[in-house]
Amino acid sequence: MSIPEAQRPAAALLARLTGDDTPVETHISAIFIGPDRVLKLKKAVSLGFLDFTALADREHFCRREHALNAPSAPGLYRGVRRLARGADGALALEGEGPAEEWVLEMAPLPAADFLDAIARRGALDAALQDALGDTVAALHAGLAPVAGWDAPARMGAVLEGNVAAALEAGLPEARVAAWAEAARGWLSRLAPVLAARAAAGMVRRCHGDLHLGNLVLWQGRPVPFDALEFDEALATIDTGYDLAFLLADLERRVDRAAANRVLNRYVARTGDAGLLAGLPLWLSLRSMIRAHCLHRVGQDGLPFLAAAEAALRPAPPRLVAVGGLQGTGKSHAARLWAPGIGAAPGALVLRSDEIRKRLHGMAPEDRLPPEAYAPEASAAVQAELCALAGQALRAGHGVIADSVFLEPALRARIAAVAAAAGVPFQGVWLEAPLPLLRARVAARRGDASDAGLAVLEQTARRDPGPIAWRRLDASRPLPNEI
Structure with missing residues (x-):
């Protein structure tokens, strides 16, 4: 162990308490892992960017680490413990004498769970x-x-x-x-x-x-x-x-x-x-x-x-819009194509279903009431989608817009976002036989879309008008790039 000499008695105690005489070490800590608890010792070192040589500072930073981390993982961080001499003069956890060292106690974690x-x-x-x-x-x-x-x-x-x-x-x-x-x-x-x-x-x-x-x-x-x-x-x-x-x-x-x-x-x-x-x-x-x-x-x-x-050499941005009826696999296509579009780590995918949930303060998989799909609510979703797309494109980042885009006006509007940002635009229209779409929609679980079979049937009866976008058969495997 590369533990400072003055801390060797503390390290020996921690090894006995945990049964771990080969702690996990970093340049600033030694972590003793036992079956029912983990004890973390801050090394008394000065490395330029930090100085743990003073006992008071080690106590301070043990308490600071606990305060920073405990709220995110209740129960994982159990508290700060003092090492002090007991009545018999031996070093002990929570001994009676003046503190000689401070350690942070945590719950043990399976290595496979990191x-x-x-x-x-x-x-x-x-x-x-x-x-x-x-x-x-x-x-x-x-x-x-x-x-x-x-x-x-x-x-x-x-x-x-x-x-x-x-x-x-x-x-x-x-x-x-x-x-x-x-x-x-x-x-x-x-x-x-x-x-x-x-x-x-x-x-x-x-x-x-x-x-x-x-x-x-x-x-x-x-x-x-x-x-x-x-x-x-x-x-x-x-x-x-x-x-x-x-x-x-x-x-x-x-x-x-x-x-x-x-x-x-x-x-x-x-x-x-x-x-x-x-x-x-x-x-x-x-x-x-x-x-x-x-x-x-x-x-x-x-x-x-x-x-x-x-x-620092990002690919130039472009906007791809993916439209089609419910069940055509627009979101699957967006996730497939996004990593290859624009700057790392790939395109921002703006899915209208997810935007709608966020505007209502809900997680993507939560279901919304029917009033969340009123015309004015849908107009707000499309406005937010276009605003975020424009913001991302102007920042130099690629975008995929994922929505039904049934109305010609909406298709024209998303194309105009690309034009205003001065970036290339590509529209992709996915289509598949209605029986296949019904089966896909019926099989959905844990998805951001609330659209069921009734919504699909209603949408399928509407006329989308002339579609100038690239049409792809969504009943077949999609290309890996677009």
Whole structure:
């Protein structure tokens, strides 16, 4: 164990209490895992970006870690415990004498339940990806906005700190310099956007280290833990930057489709399409952090350096609209095509059914009453869809608009959004025999669409007018790209 000499008695006690004499170690902690509890010791080290050498500071940061993480996972974090001498002079948990060390107690967790382990075994499926998006959206919704934060300046400090760290870690100097120049250009262009988001309350005291290894299944749902506790400035960031770490990790550990799905679920729950403007820079920074951290400890950071470089060269945006009757598979098509459209991690999918649920303050799978489908409510949904599409396109991000688009006026309206943003437009119309559509609609479970067979029959009787969009037979496999 690389535990400081003065903490060896405490480590020996924790090993006896848990039966774990080979704790999981990081550069700042030693985690002793027992059958009924976990005890986490903060190492008495000073690493420049943190200083845990003083006992009072270790107590403070144990309590800070508990306060930050306990609300997201009730019961996972059990409390802060003192190590002190008992009446017999032996070091004990909650002894009677003055505190000699402080530890954080947690519930034990199966190693298989950490999301990085789930990803490694290929089990991070669509349902879990949606739950991830919900988890992060709920986390951010519960955080208070931070007023008076100079977001561009702080992001500049993060950028320059990563340039220095990348060079110190030994990453190729010429590539780091080229990346730094490109990243500074992005930051200069984004400064007004970042400042506006800060003024709108999108800078909060976030998790700060939101990768798959810091998410775990707890009581049947993914929860974040181990939030960055030792530097308030590093964790006071735009919620989009917090999300970007998870998206970058998903793309590397799973694939782009997983990152795209989590992004779209998050935006479906929050409506925050504005984060897309900063995403290329944020994804690049998160990848650069992984690159130099890995390289520093002798692992290969070059794949992450390549990802950092690629994020700053996004593909140009375009708008694809997918229409058709209920059951034609519009949402399936949108998810299939989205990862390959535009900037990482792929197109923003704007599904009218999900927008309707969000406007009514409900989760996508919740059912709405009939009045939520009144003409004025549907008009508000289409207006929001077009507004979000325009916002994303102007930010340089690709979009797929997923709606029935039965009326010619609605098809013309979505095409006009692309024209106003100066980006290419493609309309796709899916069609299939009505008996097949009936079977698909009847088989739906846990979907955002509330449309049943009666709605399908009613829609099928209406005349959509001339359809100039590309028509695809939805009874056959769709092309993988559009």
